[in-house]
Amino acid sequence: MSATHADTIIMPTRKSPVPVISFAGLVLALVILPTFVYPVFLMKLLCFVLFAAAFNLLLGYTGLLSFGHAAFFGGAAYVTAHALKVWQITPELAILAGVVTAIVLGVIIGVLAIRRQGIYFAMITLAMAQMFYFFCLQAPFTNGEDGIQGFSRGNLFGIIDLNETMNLYYFIAALVVLSLILIWRIVYSPFGQILRAIRENEQRTISLGYSVQRFKLGAFVMSAGLSGLAGALKALLFQFATLADVAWQMSGEVILMTLIGGIGTMAGPIVGAGVLVGMQNFLATSGLPVTMVLGGTFMICVLLFRRGIVGEILHLLERRKG
Amino acid sequence: MTATDTLTASAKTARGGGAAPQLKVRNLEAWYGESHALHGVDLDIYPGETVTLLGRNGVGKTTTLRAIMGIIRKRKGEVEFEQKSIMRLPLHRIARAGIGFVPEERGIFASLTVEENLTLPPVVAGDGMSLEQIYELFPNLLERRSSPGTKLSGGEQQMLAIARILRTGVRLILLDEPTEGLAPVIVQRIGEVLKVLKTHGVSVLLVEQNFRFASRIADHFYVMDHGQVIDSFPVSELPSRTEALNTALGV
Amino acid sequence: MTTIFGVALPVLMGQLLIGLINGSFYALLSLGLAVIFGLLRIVNFAHGAFYMVGAFVAWMLLSYAGVGYWGALFLAPLAVGVLGMVIERTMLRALYGLDHLYGLLFTFGLALLLEGGFRHFYGTSGLPYAAPEALRGATNLGFMVLPNYRGWVVVASLVLCFGTWAIIEKTKVGAYLRAATENSTLVQAFGVNVPLLLTLTYGFGCALAGIAGVLAAPLFQVSPLMGSNIIIVVFAVVVIGGMGSILGAIVTGYMLGIVEGLCKVFYPEAANIVVFVIMAIVLLLRPAGLFGKDS
Numbered sequence: 001m002s003a004t005h006a007d008t009i010i011m012p013t014r015k016s017p018v019p020v021i022s023f024a025g026l027v028l029a030l031v032i033l034p035t036f037v038y039p040v041f042l043m044k045l046l047c048f049v050l051f052a053a054a055f056n057l058l059l060g061y062t063g064l065l066s067f068g069h070a071a072f073f074g075g076a077a078y079v080t081a082h083a084l085k086v087w088q089i090t091p092e093l094a095i096l097a098g099v100v101t102a103i104v105l106g107v108i109i110g111v112l113a114i115r116r117q118g119i120y121f122a123m124i125t126l127a128m129a130q131m132f133y134f135f136c137l138q139a140p141f142t143n144g145e146d147g148i149q150g151f152s153r154g155n156l157f158g159i160i161d162l163n164e165t166m167n168l169y170y171f172i173a174a175l176v177v178l179s180l181i182l183i184w185r186i187v188y189s190p191f192g193q194i195l196r197a198i199r200e201n202e203q204r205t206i207s208l209g210y211s212v213q214r215f216k217l218g219a220f221v222m223s224a225g226l227s228g229l230a231g232a233l234k235a236l237l238f239q240f241a242t243l244a245d246v247a248w249q250m251s252g253e254v255i256l257m258t259l260i261g262g263i264g265t266m267a268g269p270i271v272g273a274g275v276l277v278g279m280q281n282f283l284a285t286s287g288l289p290v291t292m293v294l295g296g297t298f299m300i301c302v303l304l305f306r307r308g309i310v311g312e313i314l315h316l317l318e319r320r321k322g
Numbered sequence: 323m324t325a326t327d328t329l330t331a332s333a334k335t336a337r338g339g340g341a342a343p344q345l346k347v348r349n350l351e352a353w354y355g356e357s358h359a360l361h362g363v364d365l366d367i368y369p370g371e372t373v374t375l376l377g378r379n380g381v382g383k384t385t386t387l388r389a390i391m392g393i394i395r396k397r398k399g400e401v402e403f404e405q406k407s408i409m410r411l412p413l414h415r416i417a418r419a420g421i422g423f424v425p426e427e428r429g430i431f432a433s434l435t436v437e438e439n440l441t442l443p444p445v446v447a448g449d450g451m452s453l454e455q456i457y458e459l460f461p462n463l464l465e466r467r468s469s470p471g472t473k474l475s476g477g478e479q480q481m482l483a484i485a486r487i488l489r490t491g492v493r494l495i496l497l498d499e500p501t502e503g504l505a506p507v508i509v510q511r512i513g514e515v516l517k518v519l520k521t522h523g524v525s526v527l528l529v530e531q532n533f534r535f536a537s538r539i540a541d542h543f544y545v546m547d548h549g550q551v552i553d554s555f556p557v558s559e560l561p562s563r564t565e566a567l568n569t570a571l572g573v
Numbered sequence: 574m575t576t577i578f579g580v581a582l583p584v585l586m587g588q589l590l591i592g593l594i595n596g597s598f599y600a601l602l603s604l605g606l607a608v609i610f611g612l613l614r615i616v617n618f619a620h621g622a623f624y625m626v627g628a629f630v631a632w633m634l635l636s637y638a639g640v641g642y643w644g645a646l647f648l649a650p651l652a653v654g655v656l657g658m659v660i661e662r663t664m665l666r667a668l669y670g671l672d673h674l675y676g677l678l679f680t681f682g683l684a685l686l687l688e689g690g691f692r693h694f695y696g697t698s699g700l701p702y703a704a705p706e707a708l709r710g711a712t713n714l715g716f717m718v719l720p721n722y723r724g725w726v727v728v729a730s731l732v733l734c735f736g737t738w739a740i741i742e743k744t745k746v747g748a749y750l751r752a753a754t755e756n757s758t759l760v761q762a763f764g765v766n767v768p769l770l771l772t773l774t775y776g777f778g779c780a781l782a783g784i785a786g787v788l789a790a791p792l793f794q795v796s797p798l799m800g801s802n803i804i805i806v807v808f809a810v811v812v813i814g815g816m817g818s819i820l821g822a823i824v825t826g827y828m829l830g831i832v833e834g835l836c837k838v839f840y841p842e843a844a845n846i847v848v849f850v851i852m853a854i855v856l857l858l859r860p861a862g863l864f865g866k867d868s
Binding site: 065067112115116118119120122123124126127128130131134135138248249252255259289290291292293294295296297298299301302303306 | 616664667668671673674675677678679681682683684685686687688689690692693801805806808809811812842845846848849850852853856857860
């Protein structure tokens with residue numbers, strides 16, 4: 001997918017002050033916001049911000065559209081929930097178990113999917129995720145339609161009680177911010193540069209001698225792992241893991257978040273997740289059919305608004321400069 | 323100062339015998355994306371003429387054909403065919419206006435048989451050749467008519483590419499490098515076909531590197547460089563220009 | 574009682590028939606996808622939704638207008654086809670020059686819109702639709718009892734599939750389509766109205782999905798979810814068979830339906846996912862797909 005020139009303007013080098021300021025601003029906002037906004041809503045938002053950012057790593061920076069990311073999100077959610085409920089381990093280990101699950105799934109699906117490109121890649125990820133969905137539907141440990149629920153969040157490292165809302169809030173906020181920094185570091189590392197080269201022109205990158213398949217798989221697995229972290233945190237937050245987390249609609253939602261926010265921008269996932277979660281909250285009480293609105297939004301975005309919110313803003317700034 | 327203005331007065335009155343040009347191109351500019359490929363091309367074709375566009379690789383000869391045809395949409399200037407502007411016409415109406423196109427790659431379709439390839443372009447006017455006449459002119463196409471189009475040799479494909487336009491009844495054919503990469507025997511054959519076209523009164527705008535081939539059939543020459551026409555002369559002046567041309571074309 | 578691998582013959586034949594029926598739908602839908610993709614280069618995620626709309630139009634014709642099955646068989650694909658053509662003309666057209674993935678995303682949104690819309694008005698539980706009088710009951714073939722409607726579905730889908738193939742391979746319009754798939758600019762330069770051809774092709778592909786929906790209505794319940802359930806399997810079918818070949822799409826569809834049916838007999842737990850498993854195997858062994866002609 002074509003990128004915006006924009007990402008080379010605002011976040012070009014490590015020396016630029018913009019990233020540091022943005023992250024500082026983000027941390028500041030996260031500290032202040034709970035006084036105005038329900039922490040639970042913020043935490044839900046944070047989980048989806050991470051999910052969208054992880055997805056954007058794959059779509060925006062490597063140019064690979066996956067239609068099956070729900071498998072990683074929901075798979076990790078199930079394992080984390082199960083770990084907390086049945087194995088009764090501490091939350092950080094439960095989350096780790098969830099992330100490892102997502103990584104393993106990422107390797108399996110990734111190896112198969114990268115054998116084809118473009119739309120076929122997308123269709124393979126969709127089909128594999130659907131296969132996982134059916135597995136979750138039938139596997140005993142997931143409790144089918146009921147999902148896994150009714151477990152305590154436990155004590156972080158054995159000492160911090162995560163049933164305390166603010167404890168949980170700082171934990172999730174810290175993890176998400178660290179993950180965003182990690183993603184930022186990946187994108188602007190030499191590895192990330194190859195990813196972006198692959199997105200721009202895969203053939204040329206191959207002719208330059210890079211083992212493109214390995215890079216794609218690497219990006220895919222990283223994206224899967226971080227999506228898994230988002231799912232694990234979500235399970236921890238709501239104390240609930242269901243089939244909806246592994247359904248194809250969830251895969252669609254994260255795509256829409258990234259699209260609305262701005263594919264291939266660092267701030268896009270944050271904005272996109274915010275818009276989508278906010279929209280869903282609003283629609284849930286309004287009586288309007290959520291899926292229809294989602295679908296309509298998708299269509300309008302693809303037709304008229306491909307750069308997304310952040311992308312459009314960056315584009316306008318670029319036009320002012322030049 | 324356009325190239326046509328540099329024509330001597332006698333040459334000007336000789337072309338077309340005072341009739342208006344069938345194809346009139348003025349200040350044609352064209353872009354490939356951001357790249358400005360044509361910088362203002364002027365040329366005329368009179369009814370029944372075979373006009374050749376000469377020039378080195380990359381000067382814009384093929385681009386000129388494609389811009390006239392409307393395959394390149396990013397363009398400016400005037401293109402009039404039979405005194406009507408065709409600049410605004412959508413691509414699929416240009417053929418109906420009477421202009422046919424034979425691309426450099428020939429464009430034979432692999433998923434169609436020879437006969438399907440032959441009959442694909444719709445007939446736009448009554449005076450095209452009938453299928454029987456075409457098969458008479460090209461017996462090897464008749465023989466291979468059920469084979470997939472791309473199973474033909476390069477020369478046969480070129481014949482097919484020209485033949486299918488003959489059926490449509492267009493009055494001007496844009497031909498892009500028909501002899502490129504073909505054996506002398508086939509080249510000769512193509513020359514004969516173009517002569518037949520001439521007797522039918524069909525005008526031809528030919529892009530050719532091989533100006534010796536062109537000299538046997540062309541009435542007029544334009545030379546292009548850097549996206550513009552830099553020279554224009556009738557075939558009678560060719561002998562005196564040959565040496566200069568050789569240098570200019572880097573032959 | 575004859576048995577094969579320990580399974581009673583009538584049971585086996587019964588499952589094979591179900592497999593053949595599912596295969597009929599897989600074939601019809603992947604055929605439509607292949608036709609649309611070949612010319613428009615758009616993967617029509619909304620294909621399942623059009624299938625669902627076709628079934629619903631049949632149901633609505635019966636419930637609101639008293640028009641029965643045979644009328645629906647003609648009117649529903651017409652309605653779905655027109656809907657498709659309107660969408661192509663007004664919206665899809667804008668995406669042709671872009672990365673293929675945008676087409677997939679747009680049609681995905683369209684699928685959500687259609688499914689969400691019908692879900693909003695008709696809920697998620699299925700609506701019943703009775704088979705027409707003439708096709709009720711069953712025929713005893715000796716080795717099995719064949720429900721007449723099911724036999725009809727198989728015959729109808731074979732006719733539609735091979736009819737489509739014949740139109741594409743043997744007619745003038747089909748020649749335009751095949752040529753435009755290879756080089757649409759040149760075909761336009763010849764004077765063929767390719768933009769119109771694109772619109773008609775999308776409409777035709779959607780109509781195929783629509784008529785599949787009518788065929789499906791008496792078999793499965795008419796539900797807003799029927800589209801998304803089937804489209805994902807159909808995607809796996811086209812990954813296996815490739816979208817470059819019409820015949821490939823048809824054959825792969827029937828084959829996979831039959832394999833699924835057999836799987837239900839011998840290993841029912843895996844029946845849901847056997848198509849995906851085969852897709853994984855094909856990807857490992859023959860990444861280009863079974864009939865891999867496309868890039």
